[in-house]
Amino acid sequence: MRAIQIAAPGEIGLVDIPQPVPTAEQVIVAVRACGVCRTDLHLLDGEVTIPHPPVVPGHQIVGTVVAASATEPLSGEPLAPGTRVGVPWLGWTCGECRYCRSGRENLCDLARFTGRDIDGGFAEFAVVDRRFCIPLPDSYGDLELAPLLCAGLIGFRALRLAGDGQRIGLYGFGSSAHIVAQLAHAEGRSVFAFTRPGDTRSQRFARELGADWAGGSLERPPVELDCAIIFAPAGELIPAALAAVCKGGVVVCAGIHMSAIPSFSYDLLWGERILRSVANLTRSDAHEFFALAARTPIRTKVSRYELDATPEALEDLRHGRFDGAAVIDVAAGGPSPEARR
Ligand SMILES: [Zn+2]
Numbered sequence: 001m002r003a004i005q006i007a008a009p010g011e012i013g014l015v016d017i018p019q020p021v022p023t024a025e026q027v028i029v030a031v032r033a034c035g036v037c038r039t040d041l042h043l044l045d046g047e048v049t050i051p052h053p054p055v056v057p058g059h060q061i062v063g064t065v066v067a068a069s070a071t072e073p074l075s076g077e078p079l080a081p082g083t084r085v086g087v088p089w090l091g092w093t094c095g096e097c098r099y100c101r102s103g104r105e106n107l108c109d110l111a112r113f114t115g116r117d118i119d120g121g122f123a124e125f126a127v128v129d130r131r132f133c134i135p136l137p138d139s140y141g142d143l144e145l146a147p148l149l150c151a152g153l154i155g156f157r158a159l160r161l162a163g164d165g166q167r168i169g170l171y172g173f174g175s176s177a178h179i180v181a182q183l184a185h186a187e188g189r190s191v192f193a194f195t196r197p198g199d200t201r202s203q204r205f206a207r208e209l210g211a212d213w214a215g216g217s218l219e220r221p222p223v224e225l226d227c228a229i230i231f232a233p234a235g236e237l238i239p240a241a242l243a244a245v246c247k248g249g250v251v252v253c254a255g256i257h258m259s260a261i262p263s264f265s266y267d268l269l270w271g272e273r274i275l276r277s278v279a280n281l282t283r284s285d286a287h288e289f290f291a292l293a294a295r296t297p298i299r300t301k302v303s304r305y306e307l308d309a310t311p312e313a314l315e316d317l318r319h320g321r322f323d324g325a326a327v328i329d330v331a332a333g334g335p336s337p338e339a340r341r
């Protein structure tokens with residue numbers, strides 16, 4: 001099958017590898033679409049380590065179950081062939097560690113992640129654990145769904161952890177923020193969007209999606225914020241966001257990697273301001289989020305690329321060349337386009 005592989009930092013390309021075979025509890029999924037995430041860029045650049053390269057990246061998979069392992073599942077129903085499923089970043093957890101046993105499987109000591117520890121979705125087929133597949137609402141097409149599987153899900157978790165403050169700042173207005181802005185707007189909150197300085201195109205895009213204000217990342221917003229989420233991987237945004245939130249305000253860092261955080265005066269944290277990160281997701285986040293997405297339509301803006309153009313999509317993401325999300329349309333040029341929605 002055709003797949004995109006990262007062999008070493010900076011080395012990415014299209015390869016022809018054997019189709020994977022499912023083992024116990026796994027199913028094989030024909031990939032229809034897979035969203036591009038900033039984490040894929042961190043993996044390519046070696047900022048997030050790939051334990052056993054080469055690996056097929058991609059952890060926002062929308063696909064169709066083709067077949068299950070020949071082994072009977074240990075528990076629950078097998079996933080029927082033909083079912084459309086989503087495969088997110090969380091690919092496997094131990095179920096036994098202190099985190100798994102306390103509803104925090106996102107922090108599992110032994111967790112395995114799709115597209116880092118397990119081959120991911122920039123390929124014609126993926127073998128995934130059926131227990132970590134997410135049922136998807138019928139009201140969305142494949143390409144529109146893909147960015148919801150990480151940008152949407154992590155954004156949703158970050159939004160919940162930011163609390164229910166009325167005035168919310170979003171730093172870095174990319175794939176995740178363009179979804180979170182819509183969720184926050186639907187909840188009746190005021191959204192303040194921070195982009196790269198001078199990026200008037202992204203600022204206009206943010207206003208189109210309901211942001212009350214949009215400006216450069218180091219600007220002070222016109223009012224004090226109640227909370228802020230930082231999506232951009234730039235450590236200097238932490239003191240900027242802390243300076244923008246009110247006493248008791250919450251700043252959530254939603255990325256897996258960030259450049260070094262400059263030292264800052266304790267005054268910025270004083271006043272019971274809270275600074276925290278968000279790591280990964282739980283399956284319960286996923287079920288809650290997709291139930292919400294079924295009730296509240298989310299409009300994802302998608303830039304479409306074919307599988308062999310994945311490296312180009314990553315460079316376009318690096319340089320901020322599109323609004324919204326990049327999605328690899330794996331089914332385009334694939335063996336069975338008639339199976340697509
Ligand atoms: Zn665990």
Ligand SMILES: [Zn+2]
Binds near residue numbers: 059150
């Ligand atoms: Zn991601």
